[in-house]
Amino acid sequence: MMAGYTENELAKDLADREYQYGFVSNIDADVVPAGLNEQVIHLISAKKNEPSWLLEYRLKAFEVWKTMIEPNWAHVAYPKPDFQAISYYAAPKQVKKYESWDDVDPEMKETMSKLGISLEEQQRLTGVAVDFVMDSVSVGTSFKAKLAELGIIFCSFSEAVQEHPELVKKYLGTVVPISDNFYAALNSAVFSDGSFCYIPKGVRCPMELSTYFRINAGGTGQFERTLVIADELSYVSYLEGCTAPQRDENQLHAAVVELIALNNAEIKYSTVQNWYPGDKNGNGGVFNFVTKRGICEDHAKISWTQVETGSAVTWKYPSCILKGDYSVGEFFSVAVTNNFQQADTGTKMVHLGRHTKSTIISKGISAGQSQNSYRGLVQIQKQAEHSRNFSQCDSLLMGSVCGAHTFPYIECKNSTAQIEHEATTSKIGEDQLFYCQQRGISEEKAISLIVNGYCKEVLNQLPMEFAVEAQKLLSISLEGSVG
Amino acid sequence: MLKIDNLHAAINGTEILKGLTLEVKAGEVHAIMGPNGAGKSTLASVIAGKEDYEVTSGTITFEDKDLLEMSIEERAREGVFLAFQYPVEIPGVSNVNFLKTAINEIREHKGRPLISAKDFLSLVKQKSSFVGLDTSLTSRSVNEGFSGGEKKRNEIFQMAMLEPKLAVLDETDSGLDIDALRIVAGGVNALKSKDNATLVITHYQRLLDYIIPDFVHVLYDGKIVKTGGKELALELEEKGYDWIKSAE
16 A cells, blocks of 8 residues: 555565666677687787787796686685686777777777767766776777876786886786786786776876776676886876676676885775676676785875676775885775675785774675675784774665675784774665655665765765766666666 | 544554544644554654554545555655654765755656756755754754754754645654754744644643644544644643543
């Protein structure tokens, strides 16, 4: 009789939601046959015209990878990928550089506009320099000239290998060594492309640097490699956003991101992740196994902000090694899981330097039959005197069949350290919903309001235009099909 | 405006309202008084459409429409406002954002254009001073960290912003000191017009010193057992509810 709203109805409504960005582009891709062996690695390296040291790096990683086994400590369950069934390289056939925007394949433009991120609009409205990655080869880099004036390098990883080999060689693998973990080793062996960024000494990057990733060709894994180096006294804000087309088979995404903040430098790295999460029965969806880590020298600061709404399985811990004295690490996260999605995400804050400080704010939202875990490590090493950490991990449950889990690990080897940990778990309040509805607000909008309010501390960390996108994503993820 | 006829309502199978009949016309102020457990808050919740309550028989019409057929938000958009006894906190959602969303949902329902940012801000300014709500509270999260008095004042501020036809004040006087009571009542009185009506639910006569009712009803054991003018409230205050109980 009364159209009241129950959590069970919510759970049902959420399950009926369809992924909004599910479409496939018909651009011809140059795909290497499935399988992984030394020959394939030689082929990838040759196709990219790489120097011999990089080929050796890849081969060494492959050797290490072969000796490793897939990690199984995460609170996720999924069919193990068959690594011999994956194709490790796909590039759009049209690989020549575009002279102007008019030269870009119209269909590629359409893909971008479907995503709501047309380059024209981005260029005109936001002043964001977009390096658009479709599959593995970067096809559009803008604002390059303007950045070049300041000595800032922002380009595809492949381009950096050709143009700035000394920088790539110096820093590649210094934060995430090839033997770090199974997927980092795999990535080191077969990474296809990604982004490279270098901010020179004393330069404050005047615009947000942004890269949109997208898996496109069917059956190909994507192994992005990102390297951001902020030289002494520099500052950069880097944005990364992802959407992927709808797929029936699982797609593997194993990226590695390395950040290096030298003395007094600051890197702000923001991610909005919306890979295809699979359908409401748990079929398909992207496996997102990512290694992200940054290292801070003296007085440096690295701040990770992530809004994770997509992927069938997520395994991701953007971390900070606070090596330098007085360095600062921050982690702000919103992770939404729905239907059969599984997320095991969090951070590691490793305090090595004296007077180092870290902050962790994690907001998990689980709906449907999903499982959402926070896993975090705060480690204070012996020499890290007067270090401080504050952690806050909140979980919000929608419906009665989802799960929220928190695995906080604290290791403290110095008695002068101060560590605080706060955690809450709550269900979305029937009282809150009733209150909103009594003011004339629909159930759908009420949930969106409440969820966005709950995540506000994290969303506030995002650059303005990204925050709007993130709010939209949260609404799509949770509000879209209610009512 | 509001017609309740022989209303029976239950929660978890226990009948609370047992044949309540009441008519409220535009321009009128009605007070519902009664001892604890008589069904006062149940009445407010049923009018607003709270799903915990099951209406087993009887009707409620609002402006000749069947209120019981409407969803919670439809009732609100049609002009039913409930000032909560215990206003709910919504962390991270600013009062102004909350109200702007509400106003626009109501406007959309009525086929009117959305409110402009400028009009909205001047409305906030005007109405907040009207109920003596500190303007800093309007940009804070809804009711979060508000004192009891501030929460109640915020309810009246929301009422002023939304301009309902029928306002139901559920024990708005509880937990208020005399100054806050005067301000809240002043707000309610100032909003009174010939086109709207107010239903004041209260345990004590105190609030009725400031909001003068046209009718006072005594609710006891799920039914209205006595109706009179404002002097009935004074009589109740003097004699207590036992007088009603024994009179029955």
